[in-house]
Amino acid sequence: MTGRTPTEPTGPSPAGDVFRPRWVIGWMIVAGISLIALAVAWFTGARVELLGALGGAAALAVTVAVHHLVVTQDAGERKVARPDTRDVDLPAYVERRHLLGGGAVAVVLGLAALFGLRRFAPSPPSGSAWSAGAPLVTVNGDRVVPGDVPLGGVVTVWPEGFEGTERAAVMLLRLREDPEPPTLLEGVVDDTLVGYSRLCTHAGCAVALFRDIDQALFCPCHQATFDARRGAQPTAGPASIPLPQLPLGLADEGHLIATGDLTARPGPVGGRPER
Amino acid sequence: MTSPIAVLAEVLDRRIGRRASPPSVWPTGFGALISHAAIAAFLILTVTGIMLGLVYRPSTAPVVYEGASELYDGQTLPAAFATIIRISEDMPGGLLLRRLHVAAAHLFMIAMVAHLLRTLFTGAFRRPRLATHVVGVGLMLVALGFTYTGELLPFGLVAGSSLRIAESVMYALPFVGEQLAALLFDGELPSDRFLTIAWLGHVWLLPPAFVALLGGHLWLVHRRRPALERRPDIDVERAAVGRPLWPDAIARFTLLTTGITGLLLVSSALVPWADLEFEGPFLTAEATNSVHPPWPLFFLTGGLRIVPAIDLIVFGVRITNVLVAGVVLPGLLVGGVILYPFVERLVLKDDAEHHTLDHPLDVPFRAGFVTALTTFAVVLSLGAGVDVVSFWFDVPVESVVATFQVLMIVLPVTLGYAATAASRRRVRGREEVLQ
Ligand code: FES
Numbered sequence: 001m002t003g004r005t006p007t008e009p010t011g012p013s014p015a016g017d018v019f020r021p022r023w024v025i026g027w028m029i030v031a032g033i034s035l036i037a038l039a040v041a042w043f044t045g046a047r048v049e050l051l052g053a054l055g056g057a058a059a060l061a062v063t064v065a066v067h068h069l070v071v072t073q074d075a076g077e078r079k080v081a082r083p084d085t086r087d088v089d090l091p092a093y094v095e096r097r098h099l100l101g102g103g104a105v106a107v108v109l110g111l112a113a114l115f116g117l118r119r120f121a122p123s124p125p126s127g128s129a130w131s132a133g134a135p136l137v138t139v140n141g142d143r144v145v146p147g148d149v150p151l152g153g154v155v156t157v158w159p160e161g162f163e164g165t166e167r168a169a170v171m172l173l174r175l176r177e178d179p180e181p182p183t184l185l186e187g188v189v190d191d192t193l194v195g196y197s198r199l200c201t202h203a204g205c206a207v208a209l210f211r212d213i214d215q216a217l218f219c220p221c222h223q224a225t226f227d228a229r230r231g232a233q234p235t236a237g238p239a240s241i242p243l244p245q246l247p248l249g250l251a252d253e254g255h256l257i258a259t260g261d262l263t264a265r266p267g268p269v270g271g272r273p274e275r
Numbered sequence: 276m277t278s279p280i281a282v283l284a285e286v287l288d289r290r291i292g293r294r295a296s297p298p299s300v301w302p303t304g305f306g307a308l309i310s311h312a313a314i315a316a317f318l319i320l321t322v323t324g325i326m327l328g329l330v331y332r333p334s335t336a337p338v339v340y341e342g343a344s345e346l347y348d349g350q351t352l353p354a355a356f357a358t359i360i361r362i363s364e365d366m367p368g369g370l371l372l373r374r375l376h377v378a379a380a381h382l383f384m385i386a387m388v389a390h391l392l393r394t395l396f397t398g399a400f401r402r403p404r405l406a407t408h409v410v411g412v413g414l415m416l417v418a419l420g421f422t423y424t425g426e427l428l429p430f431g432l433v434a435g436s437s438l439r440i441a442e443s444v445m446y447a448l449p450f451v452g453e454q455l456a457a458l459l460f461d462g463e464l465p466s467d468r469f470l471t472i473a474w475l476g477h478v479w480l481l482p483p484a485f486v487a488l489l490g491g492h493l494w495l496v497h498r499r500r501p502a503l504e505r506r507p508d509i510d511v512e513r514a515a516v517g518r519p520l521w522p523d524a525i526a527r528f529t530l531l532t533t534g535i536t537g538l539l540l541v542s543s544a545l546v547p548w549a550d551l552e553f554e555g556p557f558l559t560a561e562a563t564n565s566v567h568p569p570w571p572l573f574f575l576t577g578g579l580r581i582v583p584a585i586d587l588i589v590f591g592v593r594i595t596n597v598l599v600a601g602v603v604l605p606g607l608l609v610g611g612v613i614l615y616p617f618v619e620r621l622v623l624k625d626d627a628e629h630h631t632l633d634h635p636l637d638v639p640f641r642a643g644f645v646t647a648l649t650t651f652a653v654v655l656s657l658g659a660g661v662d663v664v665s666f667w668f669d670v671p672v673e674s675v676v677a678t679f680q681v682l683m684i685v686l687p688v689t690l691g692y693a694a695t696a697a698s699r700r701r702v703r704g705r706e707e708v709l710q
Binding site: 049 | 435449545561584662
C-alpha cells in the first residue's frame with residue numbers, strides 16, 4: 001500500500017502532552033479580561049482597530065486554551081469497518097427508473113411553468129417615457145438649451161416629469177465633427193448635438209464614459225464601445241446593436257425637445273428575434 | 276440524582292460520542308479542515324448577519340442622514356445606504372461587524388471552492404458519495420446567491436448596474452426571458468422591489484436553504500463514512516478512521532472556529548474590508564470607471580467581457596453575448612461539475628464503490644478533465660479584469676480581450692492535456708514499480 005504517512009498517528013497522543021489545568025485556566029482568564037475590555041470599549045464607542053484587537057485577543061486566547069485541551073485529552077483515532085454499502089436510510093444506488101421518473105416529472109412541471117409564464121406574466125414595456133414634444137430636463141428638472149452642452153461634454157437628461165428614472169435616461173453629446181449616417185440626421189440639433197440612450201444595449205449598465213479623442217462612448221461594465229459619430233454603432237466589446245437614438249428638436253422658446261420616442265427600446269437586447 | 280449536565284453528556288456520548296452505535300467517525304486531518312473552515316465561517320456570517328440585519332432597512336426611499344459621517348452629514352440618501360453609513364459610523368462596533376461579515380464571506384467562499392476542487396481532483400465524489408456531491412454543488416450555488424444578493428443590499432453606486440446585468444441575463448433567455456424578467460424586475464429604478472427581493476433572499480430564504488442542504492450533506496457524510504487518503508497503516512477501502520463527533524471532533528471544530536474568529540477579527544481591525552463610503556449611494560444612470568462584482572462572480576462578468584459580440588438568430592431564438600456568457604458558459608461549468616462523477620463512471624466503466632481519496636494524478640481522464648474545467652473557470656474569472664490589465668500595462672482593452680479569447684480555448688486544452696500526460700506517466704511509473 002503506497003501513500004503518505006497520515007498527519008496524525010492512530011492511538012492516543014504520545015506521552016509528554018501532560019494536561020496542565022493552570023495553563024487552560026490562565027488563558028481563559030486572559031480571554032475573559034479581553035472580553036470585558038471589549039465590552040467596555042464597545043459601549044464607549046472605541047475605534048474599530050481597538051475593538052478588533054480586543055476581540056481577536058479574546059478569541060485567540062480561547063484558541064490556545066482549547067488547543068491544549070484537544071491535544072492532551074485526545075483519545076486518538078478510531079477505526080471502524082466500512083458499513084454495509086447498501087445503505088437502508090437512503091439508497092446509495094439510484095436506479096435508472098428513479099432518474100427517468102424524476103426527469104419526466106421535472107419536464108412536465110417545467111412545461112407547465114413555461115406555459116403559465118407566457119400566458120400570465122406581464123410583458124416588458126415596449127417603448128420609453130419619451131414622446132414627441134417632451135422637453136429635455138436635467139435631473140433637477142431644469143430645461144436644457146443647446147448652449148448647456150459644451151464641446152466634448154455630456155449631459156444626462158430625462159423627459160420632463162420623469163427625472164431620474166432609469167430607462168428614459170438619455171445622454172446629450174456635443175460632437176467634434178458632424179455625425180454621419182446611420183445617425184438619424186433629422187434628430188441632430190446644431191449639427192453636432194445628438195442624444196443617445198444611456199442604457200447599454202449589452203446588459204443595461206449606464207454607458208458612463210465619453211472618450212473625446214475618438215468620439216467613442218464606453219461602457220464601464222464590460223467595455224462595450226460605441227461610435228458616437230455613426231449612430232452609436234458598436235465598434236468593440238460585447239454589445240451587438242447600437243444605442244437607441246433620441247431624435248432632438250428645438251422648441252420655439254429655444255429649449256431642447258424630443259421629436260419622438262427613442263429609435264428602439266432602451267436597454268439590453270434580449271432573446272426575442274425581433275426588437 | 277445526577278446533574279442535568281451529566282445526563283446531557285451521557286446522551287451526547289451515546290448518540291454522537293465515543294459510545295455511539297453505529298460508531299461516529301469524523302475525519303479531522305488537514306483536508307477535512309478546509310470544509311470545516313467553511314462551516315466556521317458560516318457561523319460567523321450568521322452571527323454578524325443577524326446583528327447587522329437588526330439595523331438594516333431594505334428601502335430606497337430617500338432619507339436625510341444626520342450623523343457622524345462628515346461625508347454624508349445632512350445629505351439625502353437612499354434609506355438602505357443610509358443605514359449602512361449609520362451602522363459604520365454611528366453605531367459602536369458597527370464597522371467592525373461589517374468588516375467581519377465581509378472578511379468571513381471571503382473565507383467562506385475560498386473554503387467552499389477549495390473543498391470542491393479537492394473533491395473533484397481526489398475522486399471523493401464516487402459511489403457511494405454521488406448524492407453528497409450533488410448536495411454539495413447545491414450548497415455552492417446557494418453560496419453564490421449569497422454573494423450576489425449581499426452585494427446589492429448596501430445599494431451602493433453600482434447596485435443598479437448589478438441588477439440590470441442580472442435582468443439582462445434573464446431577458447436573454449429564449450421564449451420566456453422577457454416575461455421572467457418583467458415578473459422579477461419590472462419597474463424603474465430606484466424602486467424598492469429589487470431590494471426587497473434581494474433582502475428576502477439574503478436574509479430569509481438562502482440561510483434556511485443553506486442550513487437544510489448542509490444538514491443533508493453532513494448527514495450523508497456521516498452515513499457514508501469519510502473517504503480517506505491512502506495511508507500505510509490501514510486499508511482505507513475496508514476501514515474508516517476518524518474521531519467521534521462528540522467530544523473529539525467538536526472540540527477540534529471549536530478550536531478551528533475560535534482561531535478563525537480571532538484571525539478575522541484582527542484582520543478586520545487592520546483591513547478596510549467593507550468601507551464603501553467612497554463609492555457612494557446608487558445614482559440613476561451613473562457608474563464608476565470600472566465596475567466589478569465580488570470575486571466569486573468574476574466568472575460571470577469575465578464571460579460577459581471576453582465572449583465576442585454575437586447576434587445570431589437560430590430557429591427563432593436570438594443568440595447574444597449575454598446568452599452565451601450569462602447562461603450557456605455558467606451552465607456548462609455548473610453542469611460539468613455536477614455531472615462529472617456520472618461521466619467518469621461511464622468513461623472508466625467503473626461502477627464500484629471507492630472510499631479512497633486518490634492523488635490528483637492517479638486517474639489520467641480525471642486529471643485532464645478537472646484541470647481543463649478549473650483552468651476554464653480561472654481564465655473566465657481573470658477575464659473580469661481586462662480593464663485593469665489594460666490600465667496596468669497600458670495596452671488597449673481590445674487587445675487584452677482578444678488575448679483572453681484565445682486563452683479561454685487554448686489554456687484549458689493545453690493544461691488539460693499536460694495533466695493527462697503527467698498522470699499517464701505517473702500511472703506507468705507505478706506499474707513498473709509493482710512488476
Ligand atoms: S452592460 Fe455595457 S458593456 Fe455590458
